[in-house]
Amino acid sequence: MTNKAISNHGLKHVYKSSIAPWVLPIVLLVVWQVSVSTGAMQLIASPYEVLTTAITYTVSGEIFEHIGVSFFRAAVGFLIGGGLGFILGVLNGMSNSSERYTDTTIQMFRNIPILAMIPLVIIWFGVGETAKIFLVTAGVMFPVYINTFHGIRSVDRGLLEMSRIYGISKWHLFTKVILPGAMPSILVGVRYALGVMWVTLIVAETIAATSGIGYMSMNAREFMQIDVIILAILLYSVLGKIADTLAKLLEKRLLNWHPTYQNLRNS
Amino acid sequence: MTNKAISNHGLKHVYKSSIAPWVLPIVLLVVWQVSVSTGAMQLIASPYEVLTTAITYTVSGEIFEHIGVSFFRAAVGFLIGGGLGFILGVLNGMSNSSERYTDTTIQMFRNIPILAMIPLVIIWFGVGETAKIFLVTAGVMFPVYINTFHGIRSVDRGLLEMSRIYGISKWHLFTKVILPGAMPSILVGVRYALGVMWVTLIVAETIAATSGIGYMSMNAREFMQIDVIILAILLYSVLGKIADTLAKLLEKRLLNWHPTYQNLRNS
Amino acid sequence: ACSHEATTHSQEMNEFTIGYQKNAITLMLREDEQFHADLEALGYSVDWAEFNTGSSTLEALGTESVDIANAGDIPSLYAIANNHPIRYIASTESAPHSQGILVQRDTDIEDIGDLEGKRIAFNRASIAHYLTLKTLEKEGLDLENVRPVYLDPPDAILAMERGEIDAWVVWDPYLAAGEERGHEVISTSEDVVAYRSFYFTNEAFLTDHPEALEVYVDAVIRIGEEVEDDPSIATPLLFEETGLSEETWHRILDRGINIADYNGPGVEEDLQQQADDLLELGFIDDPLEMDSYIVEGKELSNDE
Amino acid sequence: MTNQQNGVQLRIENMKKKFGSTEVIKGIDLQVDAGEFVAVVGKSGCGKSTLLRLIAGLEEKTEGTIYQNDAPLSKENDDARVMFQEDRLLPWQDVLTNVGFGLQLQNDWQTGAKQLLQEVGLEDHASKWPSLLSGGQKQRVALARALAANPRLLLFDEPLGALDALTRIEMQGLIEEIWKRNQFTALLVTHDVSEAIMLADRIIVISEGTISYDRDVPLPRPRERSHPVFKEIERELYAELLEESHKQQTFAMQS
Amino acid sequence: MTNQQNGVQLRIENMKKKFGSTEVIKGIDLQVDAGEFVAVVGKSGCGKSTLLRLIAGLEEKTEGTIYQNDAPLSKENDDARVMFQEDRLLPWQDVLTNVGFGLQLQNDWQTGAKQLLQEVGLEDHASKWPSLLSGGQKQRVALARALAANPRLLLFDEPLGALDALTRIEMQGLIEEIWKRNQFTALLVTHDVSEAIMLADRIIVISEGTISYDRDVPLPRPRERSHPVFKEIERELYAELLEESHKQQTFAMQS
Ligand SMILES: Nc1ncnc2c1ncn2[C@@H]1O[C@H](COP(=O)(O)OP(=O)(O)OP(=O)(O)O)[C@@H](O)[C@H]1O
Ligand SMILES: Nc1ncnc2c1ncn2[C@@H]1O[C@H](COP(=O)(O)OP(=O)(O)OP(=O)(O)O)[C@@H](O)[C@H]1O
Ligand SMILES: [Mg+2]
Numbered sequence A, B: 001m002t003n004k005a006i007s008n009h010g011l012k013h014v015y016k017s018s019i020a021p022w023v024l025p026i027v028l029l030v031v032w033q034v035s036v037s038t039g040a041m042q043l044i045a046s047p048y049e050v051l052t053t054a055i056t057y058t059v060s061g062e063i064f065e066h067i068g069v070s071f072f073r074a075a076v077g078f079l080i081g082g083g084l085g086f087i088l089g090v091l092n093g094m095s096n097s098s099e100r101y102t103d104t105t106i107q108m109f110r111n112i113p114i115l116a117m118i119p120l121v122i123i124w125f126g127v128g129e130t131a132k133i134f135l136v137t138a139g140v141m142f143p144v145y146i147n148t149f150h151g152i153r154s155v156d157r158g159l160l161e162m163s164r165i166y167g168i169s170k171w172h173l174f175t176k177v178i179l180p181g182a183m184p185s186i187l188v189g190v191r192y193a194l195g196v197m198w199v200t201l202i203v204a205e206t207i208a209a210t211s212g213i214g215y216m217s218m219n220a221r222e223f224m225q226i227d228v229i230i231l232a233i234l235l236y237s238v239l240g241k242i243a244d245t246l247a248k249l250l251e252k253r254l255l256n257w258h259p260t261y262q263n264l265r266n267s
Numbered sequence C: 001a002c003s004h005e006a007t008t009h010s011q012e013m014n015e016f017t018i019g020y021q022k023n024a025i026t027l028m029l030r031e032d033e034q035f036h037a038d039l040e041a042l043g044y045s046v047d048w049a050e051f052n053t054g055s056s057t058l059e060a061l062g063t064e065s066v067d068i069a070n071a072g073d074i075p076s077l078y079a080i081a082n083n084h085p086i087r088y089i090a091s092t093e094s095a096p097h098s099q100g101i102l103v104q105r106d107t108d109i110e111d112i113g114d115l116e117g118k119r120i121a122f123n124r125a126s127i128a129h130y131l132t133l134k135t136l137e138k139e140g141l142d143l144e145n146v147r148p149v150y151l152d153p154p155d156a157i158l159a160m161e162r163g164e165i166d167a168w169v170v171w172d173p174y175l176a177a178g179e180e181r182g183h184e185v186i187s188t189s190e191d192v193v194a195y196r197s198f199y200f201t202n203e204a205f206l207t208d209h210p211e212a213l214e215v216y217v218d219a220v221i222r223i224g225e226e227v228e229d230d231p232s233i234a235t236p237l238l239f240e241e242t243g244l245s246e247e248t249w250h251r252i253l254d255r256g257i258n259i260a261d262y263n264g265p266g267v268e269e270d271l272q273q274q275a276d277d278l279l280e281l282g283f284i285d286d287p288l289e290m291d292s293y294i295v296e297g298k299e300l301s302n303d304e
Numbered sequence D, E: 001m002t003n004q005q006n007g008v009q010l011r012i013e014n015m016k017k018k019f020g021s022t023e024v025i026k027g028i029d030l031q032v033d034a035g036e037f038v039a040v041v042g043k044s045g046c047g048k049s050t051l052l053r054l055i056a057g058l059e060e061k062t063e064g065t066i067y068q069n070d071a072p073l074s075k076e077n078d079d080a081r082v083m084f085q086e087d088r089l090l091p092w093q094d095v096l097t098n099v100g101f102g103l104q105l106q107n108d109w110q111t112g113a114k115q116l117l118q119e120v121g122l123e124d125h126a127s128k129w130p131s132l133l134s135g136g137q138k139q140r141v142a143l144a145r146a147l148a149a150n151p152r153l154l155l156f157d158e159p160l161g162a163l164d165a166l167t168r169i170e171m172q173g174l175i176e177e178i179w180k181r182n183q184f185t186a187l188l189v190t191h192d193v194s195e196a197i198m199l200a201d202r203i204i205v206i207s208e209g210t211i212s213y214d215r216d217v218p219l220p221r222p223r224e225r226s227h228p229v230f231k232e233i234e235r236e237l238y239a240e241l242l243e244e245s246h247k248q249q250t251f252a253m254q255s
């Protein structure tokens, strides 16, 4: 291979991994600007207007306050909810009798929309931070639960049999066999939960909030500021992309034994 | 084994599979009734009051109308969204270049809360059924997408290699190898989506609805009818349980080759 | 945006959509046979779309998802400030006692001055927000002197019951519901701000279908008069739709202003005042010229 | 790896096993002395693995009883370790940790695991993922894991099937050596007749779900393939297998 | 299963393969005639499977070229079918459909699959899930799948390792018969020296990543184990393997 070929190859790689993913977003952006400019799309703020708004919010520092507050709520709720979902998933995944007694109940709770629960949440937890974090917790819990449960249940039976017959301790059975085996599925749950976290947070931030991205977006809706609404939407999607990238890194680290991830790394 | 032993065994089985799951819900119900009766829990309607409300709604047939309308919206949204999520998951799962170009964009969209999108949805789709179904579609799409994608990516590489080397057609590769291999994960997505369907529907039913469970619950919220709010919550959980049971049946049917499900059947 | 089913239908099959929030007039109107008969005579049929906030109603109206709507004054100003092509076609007189400030049942707050440092709940961007500011201003206070808690009415009533807030600025029927639970009204919007209900359409519908609007406004006026005469014709329906008792609704209807009319001279003045206030408060960015959005009664019929 | 425990004694009485409606084990009676090394031979699908799984308590028997040191066995067999027919290595643990499973990952397992890994000739691969090993290397890792366990009963299900002739002989030597040192009871399923004779005190043939042949191997250790008794048993075994095979075919044609 | 196509001719030139920094194949030159049956023998981990995977185009070579009918091979090899060292049966398809993969699930594949299933003695198991089969049964299903394929180049990676002596001989007969009928080119990796001599036209030994031994087997078919040339080649092969093994050990000790 000549040097040129190598650098061509390098360029191609950079294109594939760093540029290709952004082609579609940029196309959408251009379509959006054009259809607003030509009047094909009405009542919607143009990318340019949104950018202006973004700059205003950034210069005033307001945007960082909103992100900061939301991030705190999201993180606390995620840790508690993810933790609970994980623990329940592990319990029910490992014990048939635990599953028998609690899975039905969990499945029933899972299906209750956050929005429908708000009155009860206010009655129980008031309108302060506790209520907001509770809502995020409830939202995040179920995807982690389901995927942990499923992950554990689908660990290769042959490996479980082997571990039992070799008299491995419960602790090692869990840490060395079940957990790593369930990990690919658990990480899917985590990835999904990272999305759900923001989705429920916006509901939570309709209750007596004075800051946070959800507040910013719902407030903008009340004031009908379409540019701010769109700014909030863009913020959500950027945060989503960041969360997703982190989850992917986590996957690469934790699943480095997995042929799927090895091959992706090589290619 | 004597006859008695057999019938004992049978009883035990009935207990395990049909009664045990309901122990916890019933305990919760009793705790609820007691804490309302003793005044420990205030502002909340008692199970008895909720039951009365349920009977009124049932006798008047109103409840069936709400369920019927919601069910229709949910079903249509589920089919479209689930279908789209599945197709995208398949495309991106099977093709690296498709993934490169669209996955980032999808991950960004996924993170946008339905509630934040409402203004844009109204601008694009109005306030009719289209908007409602669109919202359900958007909500259902992502869990199916993620799990399909993950399922396809984690199909055993050895089996894929085998199929390629045996020159199997693309169609058979998909239907006989990839799809069944991804099925356990896809079904987790479906199960999750069945929950999300109701969750987004309630948001959708805040837009210009005059019936549906979401409408019923949000309307009750407007006018502080705690009994109706709780009735709606219970309805959601029952619908969730039904959806979950269906999903489990589907799992048993589609995954009858899978040791995990065989063993569950035997025990 | 304008290719929504209802509007395309309205050209071909003359079907249009009325967006409404639940109140005596709109609920009666929905059931009113004469109204539907009059429309049918003109070749129209109606679709109904229910909303639970003024801003969402006007959002739908501005995007031509609905063709007619009712809402309060403050949300309409935000809609206009954000380029929604809406028009005022009718209004009620100001009903000062239909909104006010509630305080906890056994509190020692007696007047506005006592609110200093207290937790006050209201719905942001709403008429209650505006009322709060203006009321405090009269006492030489502003939001800095109190602890505002932004809550939607359904959430606020629960917070009130839990004692998490000291005061609550809200309108009927929540005001009455709060009173029913033993909370006290210490101030209303009397002499502070105007509090009107408005009926709206959007630019396109005004241009294309003034005759339908006239039927609508006439029906609103007629039903308003009937309810004013005898509130008990509306209370059973209201009870059924909201679960609030008929007595409560009686009280609400008695102190409310049910009679609407084509826009008269006071309307523009009040709206302009509010628009200027909002500008001053920084809630909107540019000054609004309200007269271009208000359809005077005669204009509507003259267009024909 | 000291000899603190002794092999268990096994007694199997009238054991039967059905999968659904097909009876795989049709009544097996077998007694194995403590520390005895028994080889199990038989046609593919005759029920050898099933027998081992029953003894390990991994499969529920349909009928019959297994006594271990005269106590009837119920549920899992804590004294037994199995080298399965498949490698059953944990893909997410490196080779060393996989071997460590034999030592229950306890105390100073690394040292023990490393030593066994060396004895199966894979010390260089200790930190690899199992998926990167060749077929025979995987099998040797599984063997190392089983041998590391030092149990009272060791069940080998075709432990050397994926190895070349020479490595195989080395591994046979290793198994014999560790068995002699630790005196566990061993059951070895193998398809290699000479391997059975090389290692076992006693050879049984399973056919049609029952034991059709059972004889001791009275050869001194270390054994020589060229020993006339060796040759004789070899012939005898082949003849037995062939005959059983013919019987079955005749039976199949008749039915 | 008629003989419409002929085996391919293979020419491998200076092929090398590294995994990371370890070189597994260190320069192999090999020519295989159309329709020739070559057996590959070597120690566990010497690179036999890797060689087969390279020829099948499943592994990217580090250096060198493979010519197939004089055309250099890039990417996957469409003419080749592989019987992998692991069974690689689809757990979610029944046994019959798994065999059907050999026939690409095309046309009247059921008939062909049923016939081959019968030839490997598993016709009764056609509708079972693979997970319910014994180790040897799984291997025979994989063999049936490979033989059903009737390709121009068939690569067997230890096809009979999990089978008992008798079934093994039957299956050798089957392989030979189908090879004779269809005249594909065959590469067979095996640990069983006598199997190699029984089936192959030519035997190569891989050692240290190169071909250390290469000889034809000039015996008429069907072959007899008792034939003196058979015995001679057997001895020669063992000697070769032993020597290579010693060399490696010496080398390992020195380094
Ligand atoms: N993907 C891989 N990454 C790193 N090393 C590998 C990989 N695949 C194989 N190896 C190494 O390459 C060497 C040859 O492996 P190969 O599978 O070809 O051996 P083999 O001759 O088939 O052995 P066996 O008879 O045990 O199956 C082994 O040492 C193995 O550990
Ligand atoms: N879980 C199961 N369900 C149904 N049939 C089974 C199951 N396990 C094994 N069998 C059947 O029982 C028979 C014996 O299987 P087993 O695995 O014991 O054979 P084996 O003697 O070990 O054969 P091999 O030498 O091929 O490994 C086979 O015919 C197999 O198909
Ligand atoms: Mg077996």
Ligand SMILES: [Mg+2]
Pocket (backbone or CB within 6 Å): D134, D135, D136, E048, E049, E050, E085, E157
């Ligand atoms: Mg190999």
